[in-house]
Amino acid sequence: MHDRTWKVGWPLAFVLLAAACRDAPEQGALPQSVTDFAAGTSCRTPPSQPVEIKGGSFLMGSNAIYAEEGPPRETRVDGFWIDPHEVTNRQFAAFVKSTGHVSVAEKPVDPAQFGVPLEQIPAYMLEPGSAVFTPPARPSRSYADWWDYVPGANWKKPYGPNGPDGVPDEPVVHLAWDDMQAYAKWRGGRLPTEAEWEYAASAGAPKYVAQPDPARANTWQGVFPVVNEAKDGFKGIAPVGCFAPNAFGLYDIVGNVWEVTSDLYRPGHDPANHDNPRGPGENNAYDPLDPGRISRVMKGGSYLCAPNYCQRYRPESRQGRDPGLGASNVGFRVVYEGQPESASSGTMVRNGKPSSWNTN
Ligand SMILES: [Ca+2]
Numbered sequence: 165m166h167d168r169t170w171k172v173g174w175p176l177a178f179v180l181l182a183a184a185c186r187d188a189p190e191q192g193a194l195p196q197s198v199t200d201f202a203a204g205t206s207c208r209t210p211p212s213q214p215v216e217i218k219g220g221s222f223l224m225g226s227n228a229i230y231a232e233e234g235p236p237r238e239t240r241v242d243g244f245w246i247d248p249h250e251v252t253n254r255q256f257a258a259f260v261k262s263t264g265h266v267s268v269a270e271k272p273v274d275p276a277q278f279g280v281p282l283e284q285i286p287a288y289m290l291e292p293g294s295a296v297f298t299p300p301a302r303p304s305r306s307y308a309d310w311w312d313y314v315p316g317a318n319w320k321k322p323y324g325p326n327g328p329d330g331v332p333d334e335p336v337v338h339l340a341w342d343d344m345q346a347y348a349k350w351r352g353g354r355l356p357t358e359a360e361w362e363y364a365a366s367a368g369a370p371k372y373v374a375q376p377d378p379a380r381a382n383t384w385q386g387v388f389p390v391v392n393e394a395k396d397g398f399k400g401i402a403p404v405g406c407f408a409p410n411a412f413g414l415y416d417i418v419g420n421v422w423e424v425t426s427d428l429y430r431p432g433h434d435p436a437n438h439d440n441p442r443g444p445g446e447n448n449a450y451d452p453l454d455p456g457r458i459s460r461v462m463k464g465g466s467y468l469c470a471p472n473y474c475q476r477y478r479p480e481s482r483q484g485r486d487p488g489l490g491a492s493n494v495g496f497r498v499v500y501e502g503q504p505e506s507a508s509s510g511t512m513v514r515n516g517k518p519s520s521w522n523t524n
């Protein structure tokens with residue numbers, strides 16, 4: 165195992181992923197290995213045709229739980245199109261096959277990003293790799309106890325070189341911002357703004373604060389990080405489409421994996437910025453959990469969000485995300501300015517009025 169002292173000193177990504185830790189977890193049953201977190205279950209893959217979201221207004225943000233989500237304010241969003249599910253390994257593999265793209269996690273790490281002399285950097289941390297959630301051997305409140313930098317972990321080998329291959333219908337993870345951008349451009353789209361994402365995730369439904377029912381989203385039931393009851397059927401990541409879509413027909417938009425947006429991160433919303441907001445500029449971006457770096461906003465929580473730890477299984481939830489390092493619970497989905505060519509038939513339109521999902 166890696167040097168724990170060094171891990172605690174990591175300045176960024178692990179904090180970003182685990183910042184919601186507020187209370188000490190309790191003793192409980194322990195998963196035995198990372199392979200316990202492979203889903204091993206397949207679900208019906210939902211349609212991939214992008215869904216049209218008509219423009220409109222909604223109450224963006226919340227004061228209910230975390231200060232960084234407020235203040236709520238009426239916000240207008242222009243119409244757009246959005247993928248009905250998180251980008252999958254199958255989709256990303258098609259992109260790689262077409263373009264030859266090599267993801268950031270598959271390349272050696274630039275030692276300059278650590279800001280310390282080269283001799284102080286453990287060699288393994290300069291190898292290609294990514295951050296993998298690894299259940300701790302005992303209850304802990306320290307994120308450094310459940311995040312490991314694993315050489316050889318990447319989108320194709322999400323648990324590391326000795327783990328299983330990425331499952332085609334599971335969301336792709338371990339990507340950096342540049343990888344997501346490249347994929348979105350290849351698809352003819354882009355990453356959503358935070359406002360677009362939150363509008364689509366809210367789907368005209370009332371705000372809520374409680375953890376979604378296990379039938380509605382892949383989150384963490386039990387006391388994080390040691391008691392993973394998996395009442396929703398998944399200890400870890402789930403294939404897309406295993407849970408009911410929201411009223412706009414969007415699957416897993418809350419839970420499963422966090423979804424990175426194009427906005428730069430700053431705690432809280434600017435009340436004056438409510439017409440198609442695109443987040444703060446670089447000079448105003450600030451992530452208190454990673455103050456030396458400019459983070460992107462990610463939304464909706466993941467399979468690691470539990471009531472005692474990360475109540476971010478809601479449309480309003482947000483955290484900063486290091487754009488340069490992937491992780492095993494962070495993915496994305498793509499939006500489009502106009503009707504994508506692939507959606508010329510079988511179009512699904514959602515206009516703020518909840519309606520049932522129709523695959524016709
Ligand atoms: Ca779960």
Ligand SMILES: [Ca+2]
Pocket residue numbers: 250416417418419420421422423464465
């Ligand atoms: Ca999600």
